[in-house]
Amino acid sequence: MRFILKKMNLDGTGWKTVRVFPMQISLDYWSAVTDVVCPICLDGIVVWYENGFIFGYRICNKCNNHFLAGGDLQFPYLILVETNHNYFRLSVKNNTCYMTK
Numbered sequence: 001m002r003f004i005l006k007k008m009n010l011d012g013t014g015w016k017t018v019r020v021f022p023m024q025i026s027l028d029y030w031s032a033v034t035d036v037v038c039p040i041c042l043d044g045i046v047v048w049y050e051n052g053f054i055f056g057y058r059i060c061n062k063c064n065n066h067f068l069a070g071g072d073l074q075f076p077y078l079i080l081v082e083t084n085h086n087y088f089r090l091s092v093k094n095n096t097c098y099m100t101k
């Protein structure tokens with residue numbers, strides 16, 4: 001699926017180039033970035049994974065890629081979160097998202 005490269009400072013540790021997947025515009029912003037077809041595997045569903053931890057956090061229930069919701073109603077998108085960075089390691093256990101250093 002088509003993505004754009006964008007420089008973002010996701011976690012306050014510096015600007016990095018991330019992959020941004022534009023999503024289909026919906027009636028409201030959150031339904032454009034929640035329970036939608038995964039833009040990477042095109043098979044799984046990108047589900048809500050905030051659990052009071054990281055606002056806008058989403059994970060694909062098939063390929064397990066992690067995303068962060070971004071943009072707005074006119075231009076909703078999902079940012080691919082690279083989970084192998086040593087400064088920002090995330091894992092999922094029992095439907096809860098954990099971040100460790």
Ligand SMILES: [Zn+2]
Nearest residue numbers: 038041060063
């Ligand atoms: Zn997927």
